[in-house]
Amino acid sequence: MWSRIALLAVGTLAIGTDGFIVAGVLQDIGRRLDVSVAAAGQLVTVFAVVYAISSPVLASLTANLPRRRLLLFALSVFIVGNAMAALAESYAMLMAGRVVAAIASAAYTPCASVSAAILAGPTHRGRALSVVMGGITVATIVGVPVGTWLGEAGGFRAAFWLVTGLGVAALIGLALQLPELPAPPTVTLGERVRSLRLPQVPGTLIVTTLAMTAGFTVYTYIGPLLAETMHAEGRTLSLVLCAFGIAGTIGNGLSGWLADRWGANRTVATSLIVVTGILAVFPSVATTLPGALFGVAVWNGAGWLLLPAQQHRLLSATPQVGQILVSLNASALYLGIGVAGLLGGWVIQLWPARALGPVAALVAALALVVHLLNARKVRRSAAVREQG
Template identity: 40%
Template sequence: MTLGSFALGTDAFVISGVLPSLAKGLDVSLEAAGLLVTVFAGVYALSAPFLAVATGSLDRGRVLMIALSGFVAANVLAAAAPNYTVLMAARIVAALSAAIFMPAASASAAAVARPEERGRALTTVLGGLTLASALGVPIGTIIGNTANWRATFVLVAVLSLIALIGLARVLPPTPATNIPSLADRARAAKLPGIPTILLGSMLTYCSMFALYAYIPWFAEHTAGIGSGAVSWVYLLYGLCGVLSNMAAGWLIDHYPPRRVAILASALMVISLGLLTLYAWADMGDTIVSGVLLYVLIALWGLIGWVINPAQQKRLIITAGPRGPVALSLNGSAVYAGQAVGSLAGGLMLTHGSTWLMVTTVMLQILALLVLCLPAPSGTHVPAAEAAGSAKAHETAESSGSAKTTEAAGPTDAR
């Protein structure tokens, strides 16, 4: 299941690293290629709640088999896609498969593990997504830019196939758990304070993906970093994100999560503002320019991954007994942010790197303003009780940086 989540996480984000070569290979504009990121995230965000309910009565093992089979097929189709339309169709199938897999994997991990090891099992499965960002994306980018962008999809298909074979051999029958209905999700979304938290998460990822989806373009236009070296940018960002995530777990255990989210968001505005000044300065293809870009990307990565774990703990505390359902809604909010952000970033490419960064900063300022809105005067259960009843959820969420909970455990909310 961890290998499956690693493959899914790699597939979701690695396409950003090969966008320039993909656009050239399919003879489409970079903006059109960027829609592959937008559509994947948008389909995931919209379909995840409905697919979770639709597959809720099936054995979790069968659901995982269906999801991984669809994911393998989608990536094989992407690797062989003769044109942009077929590739877009493949990305839609991949998004639907990912939306089915992650909730089922989390529920299965919680079901097969002993109660005292449940938190560790959830953390391990969701750790695949963290590793995908830190290692899968750079490796996939290197392969795609060294060989061909199609090779990246072949890599993901092979990893998914190995995960599928392994699960078919070892996963015991795992009966379905009580999956929240759409009505349950709607009620959770209306709880006091929840809409504001979800909006803050969405806007944060809008800002993040306005730039993340187009890092290769930005690196080339500001520092002259070509496709061969851009994988190091992704590696640096991913590793800094892992460190940021580890720090987030400590911070939200020792300080109010709302305060942590606001401070991190404010620092994000500053780091993105520095990147905006860097783009405006137009230092050209120099060693100093390249080094400065790496430093600013590292700063961005060290700060950015703190916000989502803080938001997730806020949801757990605010929603009380409905915390797991609220966390699953956060997954859709995050993917919706990715979709809107990558679309906004694509629209700014024709205006230059400075305007791309101005858009990114403005989105983060909006996120900060939403995070600063007054919190509910009370919670549905005492904070300590809510935190204790969801300890496993928090552990998994903090380690995965961008995950949520579906029924028995966290799901992908990257």
């Protein structure tokens, strides 16, 4: 059972690496395809927005398909998309490859989570889900830094060939090891949309979007930012991204513990307060390698406190449609990443890359305000229900 779940996690490792790797090869893409860094950053935006839109739609359209067939087909399309990116001789072809890969990723990830839950059964469901989603976290520690290093040595094509290879490994493993699985109960797109009207849901999803916009406004363009503040090159950037991933993994692990002891609302607020502060000063801190490592550790360690706590809030509020809301939260996450690519590109066109930090901090502060207002609204609604 666990070996099959681990193979599902290899797929999410490939997808996580694919989603984040552009940040490490942004400047090489610009040089080789003769586009601006801001234009190269839109590859992140397109991937994220296509994922955000595709995820709930594909989850509804493919609800009755056999899980094994869907997983293998999604990985096959993912491999094709990344091979297109690796072979791209033009910006348009690279963009097309990103769109194909994003659609495949949006089909694979929710299906992998459901499949892991079926394989594990109720007793080990939470652990199985954490293993599958852990593939994305591991991508920030291993996949993205290695891809950045490969990109420095062989250009962005080498980085996308790495992602393609990970997809092939997952496809072969699952084709050989994954049994047929029953399809889950059908959840229509209409039911997903109606779930947005439930109490506290809209505010929670807005906070997720704003928080991801804040963090990824800096992360997407961290290469140009560190090149400006400390003249960082490929190896230094790989080291900083590795520290970023390790801190995020620690934060992800702490989030559940804190949510159980502090409550999800306080955990989210703590995350946003720390992230707002560190992003505001990050360009000033990241003028040396120790400063950059410290900055990304605080930033992503606090940042990853947010997402598990947000899922905790959604599942606690409306457990009957928890799977739907977690899917929508993932869409909100990728929507925020997409907006970050646009916002960051706009910032570096108008100002020096150092401005990314303060602009991102303002977005994080807005997320904090929305969170506090939303939590206050929920408390008032609960009080009214108790009095009634």
